[in-house]
Amino acid sequence: MQKTEYDAIVVGSGPNGFAAAITLKQQGLSVLLVEGKKELGGGMRTKALTLPGFIHDVCSAVHPMAVLSPFLNSLSLEKFGLELIHPKCAAAHPFDDGTAGVLNGSVEDTANGLGKDREAYLNFMGPVVHELPKLLPDLLGPFPLPKYPLALAKFGLKALPSATWIARRFETKQARGLWGGMAAHAIQPLENLTTAAIGLMLMAAGHVAGWPIPKGGSQSLANALSAVFLSLGGEIQTDNMVKSIDQLPPAKVFLFDTTPRQLVSIAGNKLRSSYISRLDKYRYGMGVFKVDWALSEPIPFTADACRSAGTVHLGNTLEEIAATEKSTSQGKQAQNPYVLLSQPSLFDKTRAPDGKHTVWAYCHVPNGSTEDMTDAIENQVERFAPGFKDTIIGRSTMNTAQMQDYNPNYIGGDINGGIQDIYQLYTRPVLSASPYRTSAEGIYICSSSTPPGGGVHGMSGYHAAKQALIDVFKIKLK
The missing domain is CATH 3.50.50.60 (FAD/NAD(P)-binding domain)
Structure with missing residues (x-):
């Protein structure tokens, strides 16, 4: 037929x-x-x-x-x-001393939490947030023939450098760490050119439209x-x-x-x-090792801001994140990895039984690595939330091979294609x-x-x- x-x-x-x-x-x-x-x-x-x-x-x-x-x-x-849900705080980045950098809804609110880096953050992000809506068709497409060439050029001057170069604008560990956690979404060494583009887009997105679930x-x-x-x-x-x-x-x-x-x-x-x-x-780039947890209660983060954030970046200082991402990209698995964590049940009660919670997290690993990173990830969470391990009542893990088996596009665990x-x-x-x-x-x-x-x-x-x-x-x- x-x-x-x-x-x-x-x-x-x-x-x-x-x-x-x-x-x-x-x-x-x-x-x-x-x-x-x-x-x-x-x-x-x-x-x-x-x-x-x-x-x-x-x-x-x-x-x-x-x-x-x-x-x-x-x-x-x-x-x-x-239906999209907007957490009270888009993202938080805790430090060992119990403080945190926080990505809030407005540029001003975020800047106000960065101490002496307030003006530096306003000068860096303010113009980007103002121009981003009209630049999106060019930025989210093939190599652009810009409708707004001057605005796009100004964006490019901030986006093309490495994340570590841009970090020189900031002095406080809160601003530098918050920036490093954003840029590490690039899944490559923070010294690489254009890693600033990833951090810039994600931070601007938080200010323009939020990080919804x-x-x-x-x-x-x-x-x-x-x-x-x-x-x-x-x-x-x-x-x-x-x-x-x-x-x-x-x-x-x-x-x-x-x-x-x-x-x-x-x-x-x-x-x-x-x-x-x-x-x-x-x-293809670095892969990911992912853990999902069922918890008896919310993660007991030391920093209050993390308890109201939809996303939490765990990696301490920018320097620590840069070192672990570089090492992992070279095939050497870090045991204090940068961890991306999402805690949706704080804001969406459909995700877990009453009073219980679900949490999602992953770290970067060498492409194709099947090393079990469960302990390393849980140790990082415990580092910033003492007592976290006692809340775990269920767990599921996926290494790079399992990620690729789940979705053939994730070659060696590379979720960015x-x-x-x-x-x-x-x-x-x-x-x-x-x-x-x-x-x-x-x-x-x-x-x-x-x-x-x-x-x-x-x-x-x-x-x-x-x-x-x-x-x-x-x-x-x-």
Whole structure:
């Protein structure tokens, strides 16, 4: 029997896969979205990982980039069941002496907690926060042809340096540590160029729109995107792990929400050997080791600010974070790792039984490492919250191999789809006038391995779909 032919098939239901599928479907095309797992969502999945009644985000948990995303904001996802919760404090960074640096809603509130670095923080972040909304379409896309070149140039002067270079602006450990914890989301040595860009975007996001969590877990965001797509008449197929493009129905275009390695495995027979050689040079970064806990009570942080923060960065001083991130990037696992921690049940009572709590945390590890970092992570939490270990009643862990098994895009545990350093910031996966096109007509890559890179924003999928619409369907979006 003849297979149904589609205008477009999108492989992968992460935020970028959904963004691509929705963008194409909005133009009236017939679109099939194919997901390898039984559940939709890619990194946006929520499960009972520890004990019955305790709900945990498997990967993404906090979504500052989602609320900045021009594409996601255009969908009115609240009409499709998404409810975002904004913690009292976006992020906190505790120190050994019981104090903490705090990312609050406004630039002024944050600056007021930084002592003699108050004016330095206002001068650094104030202009960025003022200009960010109009710069987002350029910053969250391929190499920009800026609408506001002067404003973008000023942003670039702060974003292109290393995080350690920018840290020279600050004197207090509170400001330096808070900045270091933000920049360490780059998952690379803080001495690398452009690590300041990650810290800058995350801090600005906290001031512009906050660091929200979806009520009920990140699966709620996936469910809302699915509802949008289905409301437009899109088709979804789950539990179909695509091994070869030849197993898919005929289509005019194929978009892959995968990293270059899976793209070659699935569609290599359609790609030019020269293009495959370029993809083979694509570099993956550090991996992560993740722990989820079921707790009998909230984490007893010494610093009060941490008890009202949705996200907590554990790493003490900027110098300590920089040293551990550099060591880990060189393949030497640090035993006092920088830890990213989310405590959603403080703000979302759907996550745990009454009075109990769920917590999510991970540290960076060498790519592909299977070393058990449970003790190291728990020791870091205990360091800033004495008595924490006594609250643990359940635990689930995932090393890099398990992360990759859960989501094939997480090569060696790399959750960013490839290292996002200066060499791969805009040239991901290859240097090209359009990084979303492949060497094969009608085949596109739409994952975080394309600009603007990692994060739950959907903009990679949106821009890939825009390119396909121009190339194949002669439709140009505004």
